[in-house]
Amino acid sequence: xxxxxxxxxxxxxxxxxxxxxxxxxxxxxxxxxxxxxxxxxxxxxxxxxxxxxxxxxxxxxxxxxxxxxxxxxxxxxxxxxxxxxxxxxxxxxxxxxxxxxxxxxxxxxxxxxxxxxxxxxxxxxxxxxxxxxxxxxxxxxxxxxxxxxxxxxxxxxxxxxxxxxxxxxxx
Amino acid sequence: xxxxxxxxxxxxxxxxxxxxxxxxxxxxxxxxxxxxxxxxxxxxxxxxxxxxxxxxxxxxxxxxxxxxxxxxxxxxxxxxxxxxxxxxxxxxxxxxxxxxxxxxxxxxxxxxxxxxxxxxxxxxxxxxxxxxxxxxxxxxxxxxxxxxxxxxxxxxxxxxxxxxxxxxxxxxxxxxxxxxxxxxxxxxxxxxxxxxxxxxxxxxxxxxxxxxxxxxxxxxxxxxxxxxxxxxxxxxxxxxxxxxxxxxxxxxxxxxxxxxxxxxxxxxxxxxxxxxxxxxxxxxxxxxxxxxxxxxxxxxxxxxxxxxxxxxxxxxxxxxxxxxxxxxxxxxxxxxxxxxxxxxxxxxxxxxxxxxxxxxxxxxxxxxxxxxxxxxxxxxxxx
Numbered sequence: 001x002x003x004x005x006x007x008x009x010x011x012x013x014x015x016x017x018x019x020x021x022x023x024x025x026x027x028x029x030x031x032x033x034x035x036x037x038x039x040x041x042x043x044x045x046x047x048x049x050x051x052x053x054x055x056x057x058x059x060x061x062x063x064x065x066x067x068x069x070x071x072x073x074x075x076x077x078x079x080x081x082x083x084x085x086x087x088x089x090x091x092x093x094x095x096x097x098x099x100x101x102x103x104x105x106x107x108x109x110x111x112x113x114x115x116x117x118x119x120x121x122x123x124x125x126x127x128x129x130x131x132x133x134x135x136x137x138x139x140x141x142x143x144x145x146x147x148x149x150x151x152x153x154x155x156x157x158x159x160x161x162x163x164x165x166x167x168x169x170x171x
Numbered sequence: 172x173x174x175x176x177x178x179x180x181x182x183x184x185x186x187x188x189x190x191x192x193x194x195x196x197x198x199x200x201x202x203x204x205x206x207x208x209x210x211x212x213x214x215x216x217x218x219x220x221x222x223x224x225x226x227x228x229x230x231x232x233x234x235x236x237x238x239x240x241x242x243x244x245x246x247x248x249x250x251x252x253x254x255x256x257x258x259x260x261x262x263x264x265x266x267x268x269x270x271x272x273x274x275x276x277x278x279x280x281x282x283x284x285x286x287x288x289x290x291x292x293x294x295x296x297x298x299x300x301x302x303x304x305x306x307x308x309x310x311x312x313x314x315x316x317x318x319x320x321x322x323x324x325x326x327x328x329x330x331x332x333x334x335x336x337x338x339x340x341x342x343x344x345x346x347x348x349x350x351x352x353x354x355x356x357x358x359x360x361x362x363x364x365x366x367x368x369x370x371x372x373x374x375x376x377x378x379x380x381x382x383x384x385x386x387x388x389x390x391x392x393x394x395x396x397x398x399x400x401x402x403x404x405x406x407x408x409x410x411x412x413x414x415x416x417x418x419x420x421x422x423x424x425x426x427x428x429x430x431x432x433x434x435x436x437x438x439x440x441x442x443x444x445x446x447x448x449x450x451x452x453x454x455x456x457x458x459x460x461x462x463x464x465x466x467x468x469x470x471x472x473x474x475x476x477x478x479x480x481x482x483x484x485x486x487x488x489x490x491x492x493x494x495x496x497x498x499x500x501x502x503x504x505x506x507x508x509x510x511x512x513x514x515x516x517x518x519x520x521x522x523x524x525x526x527x528x529x530x531x532x533x534x535x536x537x538x539x540x541x542x543x544x545x546x547x548x549x550x551x552x553x554x
Binding site: 064 | 204207208212213215226227230
C-alpha cells in the first residue's frame with residue numbers, strides 16, 4: 001500500500017526516450033565509450049558538446065563534427081557507441097542534446113567525467129563493445145584546439161581564508 | 172584559377188546541401204537512409220534549413236512509408252500525392268467528417284462545414300471546431316488560415332474554380348481531396364483510400380468488413396419476385412437513376428419504377444398512380460440525431476399519404492409509405508439505410524433483423540458516440 005504513491009510518482013515522471021551511459025572515472029589518454037540505448041528502434045539525433053580536454057575518436061553510427069560539437073545519427077536503430085579520449089586531467093561536463101524525431105521529443109542531458117592521471121579503476125570488461133568507425137564526412141577531427149584549462153581559484157582559496165580567520169581569532 | 176573554381180563549386184554544393192528544403196529529400200523519388208542521416212546530422216549541428224517538424228516528418232516517412240510519398244486517385248480522378256503525414260484536415264462535407272470520425276482521425280480535423288457545426292449530437296467534438304463555410308459556398312480565406320494539409324470535399328461540390336483554383340493562389344501546398352462518402356458504389360473504396368492516406372488502415376478495414384457483412388446479408392435474402400418501388404423527395408420530386416435513394420432501393424432488391432430516368436426531376440401525380448408502386452420511399456434531409464427530426468419526417472410522410480388522388484396507389488392503400496433520413500440513406504451509415512429499406516420492401520424476409528440495432532452498433536462501434544438511437548429519428552414510421 002505504501003508503494004502506491006511511489007509507483008504513482010514513477011508513472012508521472014516523464015520517461016527519457018534514451019539511456020546514456022558515461023563512465024564517471026577515466027584515466028588520462030584513455031579511450032572510453034559513451035553508450036546510448038533507445039527504448040526500441042527510432043530515429044534519434046545526438047549532439048555532444050565536447051569540452052577542451054576530451055577528443056572524439058570514432059562512433060558506431062554516422063557522425064559529423066563542427067567546432068567542438070559531434071553530431072550522431074541513429075536511423076532506424078536502437079543504440080550508438082561513441083568513443084572519446086581524455087587528453088588531460090580534470091572534471092568535465094559533457095552536454096548531450098538529443099532529439100527523437102519519431103516521438104517528436106527532445107532534451108538535453110548533462111554527464112560528468114573525472115579524468116585522473118591514473119588509469120581508470122573500473123575493471124575492464126573483456127567484451128566491451130568498441131565503436132566501429134562509420135565516418136560520415138571526411139576528416140572528422142575536432143577543430144577545437146586542445147588548450148590547457150586554467151584552474152579557477154575556488155575551494156582552496158576559501159579554505160585558506162577560513163584557516164586564516166581561525167588563526168587570527170586564536171591569536 | 173582551376174583551384175578557385177573547384178573550391179567555389181564545392182562551397183556552392185555544400186551550401187546547397189545544408190539549405191536543402193523538405194521537398195529536396197524526394198528529389199530521387201524517395202527518402203534514403205543516407206539523406207535522412209544527413210538531415211539529422213545537419214539539424215543537430217544547427218546547419219540545416221529543415222525545421223524540427225521537417226526532420227520528424229522525414230523520419231516518419233522513412234520508417235513508416237519506406238521513404239516514399241503516398242499517392243491515391245480520388246473520386247474526381249485526380250492524383251493526390253502527399254509527402255508528409257497528414258496532421259491538419261478540413262472536412263468540407265458532413266459525410267467526410269463522419270468518415271474521419273470512423274477512421275479515428277477526429278484529432279487531425281481543424282475545420283468543418285457549417286452543417287457539421289449545426290449537428291452537436293451527431294458530432295459532439297467536431298461541431299466545436301471553426302466553420303469554413305460549406306461545400307456549396309466555401310470560405311477559402313478561413314480554410315487557408317487553418318493551414319490544413321488536406322481539404323476533403325464532394326466530387327461535384329464546390330466547383331474547382333471555387334476551391335482548388337483559389338487555394339492554389341494562396342497556398343499551393345494544400346491538397347484538395349474529393350471523396351464523396353455517400354454513394355454505395357464508391358463508399359467502400361473511398362474509406363480504404365482515406366484510411367491509407369491517413370495511416371488508419373486498421374479502422375478502414377474494420378469499417379469495410381462491417382459494410383460488406385450487411386451488403387452481403389441483404390443480397391443473400393433478396394427474393395426472385397421483386398417489389399415495385401417509387402423514390403422521391405417531396406411527393407412529386409422523383410429521385411431517379413444515379414441518386415443515392417434510387418441506388419439504395421435497387422441494392423435492397425427493389426424494382427424501381429423510375430428505371431431509365433436519371434437524376435432529380437418532377438413527375439405528374441397521375442404518373443405515380445399509373446406506376447402503381449407497392450412501396451414509396453421518400454428522402455428527408457431532417458437531421459436524424461436531433462429531437463426535431465421526427466416531426467419533420469412525419470410531415471413528409473403525411474404529404475405523401477394524404478396526397479390528393481393517391482388513395483388507391485397500392486403503397487398508400489397498404490400503408491407502405493416510408494421516409495428515410497439522409498443520415499442513414501447516403502452517408503457512411505449506408506448499410507443501416509440498406510437494411511432499413513430491405514425490411515420495408517421484404518418484411519417477411521428480414522423479420523429477424525432490427526435496423527435500430529444495426530444503427531446502434533454503427534453509432535457505438537464506429538462513431539464512438541454515447542448516443543441512444545431511440546433519441547433520434549432516422550426512419551418514419553419509426554423503427
